[in-house]
Amino acid sequence: MDIFLQQIINGLVQGSIYALVALGYTMVYGIMGLINFAHGEVVMIGTLVSITVVGLLIGAGMPAGLAGLCGLVVAVLVCMGLGWSLERVAYRPLRGAPRLTPLITAIGMSIVLQNLAMILWGRNYLTFPPLLPKVSFELAGTHFTLVQVAIVAISAATMGGLLLLIYRTKLGMAMRATAQNPAVASLMGINANRVIAAAFVIGSALGALAGVMVGSYYEIAHYQMGFMLGLKAFTAAVLGGIGNLAGAMLGGVLLGIIEALGAGYIGDLTGGFLGSHYQDIFAFVVLIGVLMFKPSGLFGEKAGDRA
Amino acid sequence: MLEVTGLHVAYGGIQAVRSITFHVNEGETVALIGANGAGKTTTLKAIARLVDAAGGDVHFRGEKIVHAAPHDIVRKGIALVPEGRGVFPRLTVAENLRIGAFIRNDAVDIEKDLETIYGYFPRLREREDQLAGTLSGGEQQMLAIGRALMSRPKMLLLDEPSMGLAPIMVHKIFEVIRAVAAAGMTVLLIEQNARLALESSQRAYVMESGEITLNGASTALLHDPKVRAAYLGE
Numbered sequence: 001m002d003i004f005l006q007q008i009i010n011g012l013v014q015g016s017i018y019a020l021v022a023l024g025y026t027m028v029y030g031i032m033g034l035i036n037f038a039h040g041e042v043v044m045i046g047t048l049v050s051i052t053v054v055g056l057l058i059g060a061g062m063p064a065g066l067a068g069l070c071g072l073v074v075a076v077l078v079c080m081g082l083g084w085s086l087e088r089v090a091y092r093p094l095r096g097a098p099r100l101t102p103l104i105t106a107i108g109m110s111i112v113l114q115n116l117a118m119i120l121w122g123r124n125y126l127t128f129p130p131l132l133p134k135v136s137f138e139l140a141g142t143h144f145t146l147v148q149v150a151i152v153a154i155s156a157a158t159m160g161g162l163l164l165l166i167y168r169t170k171l172g173m174a175m176r177a178t179a180q181n182p183a184v185a186s187l188m189g190i191n192a193n194r195v196i197a198a199a200f201v202i203g204s205a206l207g208a209l210a211g212v213m214v215g216s217y218y219e220i221a222h223y224q225m226g227f228m229l230g231l232k233a234f235t236a237a238v239l240g241g242i243g244n245l246a247g248a249m250l251g252g253v254l255l256g257i258i259e260a261l262g263a264g265y266i267g268d269l270t271g272g273f274l275g276s277h278y279q280d281i282f283a284f285v286v287l288i289g290v291l292m293f294k295p296s297g298l299f300g301e302k303a304g305d306r307a
Numbered sequence: 308m309l310e311v312t313g314l315h316v317a318y319g320g321i322q323a324v325r326s327i328t329f330h331v332n333e334g335e336t337v338a339l340i341g342a343n344g345a346g347k348t349t350t351l352k353a354i355a356r357l358v359d360a361a362g363g364d365v366h367f368r369g370e371k372i373v374h375a376a377p378h379d380i381v382r383k384g385i386a387l388v389p390e391g392r393g394v395f396p397r398l399t400v401a402e403n404l405r406i407g408a409f410i411r412n413d414a415v416d417i418e419k420d421l422e423t424i425y426g427y428f429p430r431l432r433e434r435e436d437q438l439a440g441t442l443s444g445g446e447q448q449m450l451a452i453g454r455a456l457m458s459r460p461k462m463l464l465l466d467e468p469s470m471g472l473a474p475i476m477v478h479k480i481f482e483v484i485r486a487v488a489a490a491g492m493t494v495l496l497i498e499q500n501a502r503l504a505l506e507s508s509q510r511a512y513v514m515e516s517g518e519i520t521l522n523g524a525s526t527a528l529l530h531d532p533k534v535r536a537a538y539l540g541e
Binding site: 170173174176177180181183184185186187188189190191192 | 355357376377378379380381382386387389393395396397398402405406407409410454458
């Protein structure tokens with residue numbers, strides 16, 4: 001029972017991060033039907049930029065917490081610019097092209113960004129300086145750290161803010177309208193290019209936040225880290241129903257918990273044959289299962305619903 | 308107010324609209340009638356810039372708009388109620404109306420206009436918080452017209468407002484269209500129901516296979532033997 005609760009908590013932390021990244025996939029897909037496979041790399045760039053900034057500031061004598069905040073701000077701004085440029089340079093010229101073309105371009109951009117990061121930050125693992133004091137709490141037989149609490153709290157607050165933005169502001173209304181019917185949205189005076197750019201910029205900002213969280217949670221980063229994280233977040237978006245915001249949030253948290261429980265029990269279930277380092281297979285079992293049995297995901301809209 | 312000269316529209320080599328010329332004066336209701344596939348919808352879409360013109364010119368209040376960006380058309384004062392209504396199904400009724408006022412920033416007047424629309428269509432007020440996709444066809448048409456009016460247009464383009472609706476709904480909707488026109492709105496109306504269109508307009512153009520073949524005062528066309536035979540089922 002203790003393991004069970006403990007793994008739920010671990011899964012919630014990891015799942016919050018998946019959810020933030022999954023939102024980036026789902027917002028872009030909802031508005032333009034594109035799976036931006038370079039999104040995982042945007043997250044990775046967010047992590048690496050924050051490592052550099054935090055390292056410099058701590059080296060200059062700034063307290064770790066404040067340096068972390070500055071690192072976060074810089075990473076968010078850099079990733080927003082990166083997301084905006086990706087759309088402008090790689091995807092906008094392909095508007096109206098067959099769907100496969102931008103998809104392949106997205107994979108290409110992902111490779112470009114990985115290599116760019118390798119050139120800038122090298123091939124080695126980088127250590128992420130601890131940003132928060134290593135305090136841990138004990139509750140009902142489970143342990144958790146301050147970093148874990150911060151990740152879940154900040155994710156929840158950010159997602160709440162995103163929902164307010166999408167459901168309570170004019171920009172959000174324009175984004176929802178464009179997702180439902182771009183031609184009629186333009187009749188209302190909504191500039192589709194701006195709405196699409198906004199989806200990329202907002203998604204990338206969430207990705208950067210997730211990147212800083214991953215970095216400070218595992219205290220390690222690498223130019224290839226975006227690949228697996230991106231695939232899992234994409235799985236979370238599909239699980240929730242791609243294009244659906246609440247779906248991405250729930251899908252992320254669920255996937256995190258499934259993975260954590262799987263990792264916690266896989267040893268017992270296979271009599272020690274498979275260990276917890278096989279945890280990655282759960283995400284893909286989930287992906288295959290969703291695609292086979294409910295391709296529209298938990299909250300997915302019918303295919304014909306996208307105008 | 309609106310002047311279309313020699314407008315050409317082609318879809319993949321097929322000439323949907325062939326060099327048509329017509330105009331709509333300020334405050335006038337003009338009908339464009341014709342059979343299915345005559346090019347009426349394409350003409351409206353070209354004016355609203357949802358499709359590109361292959362040739363010709365469109366001027367609105369003296370300004371050339373044939374190459375304007377689609378999202379700028381409503382800013383110039385033209386609101387299109389598209390064929391099939393095009394309401395946003397997963398926005399509420401109130402949100403659909405508010406997004407009609409997307410280009411406006413005068414919050415107080417937007418609320419006033421919302422009340423005016425609810426006055427025209429009390430049914431919409433009752434369903435204010437319902438998703439538009441759950442409305443009946445007639446209610447969606449009311450919503451689409453209300454949404455277009457929310458931009459405070461100088462000219463309203465209506466694409467088949469009676470399509471697929473029960474007679475009582477058609478009656479209600481045309482009552483509002485006539486009231487809006489009587490209040491001074493310039494209207495370009497496309498209708499397959501030629502009698503309704505001619506009875507609701509001052510002038511009309513008849514389109515056949517992408518060309519305008521006939522035009523004149525609506526009352527005259529109502530009594531024209533060719534129109535009666537081809538479009539009024541007599």
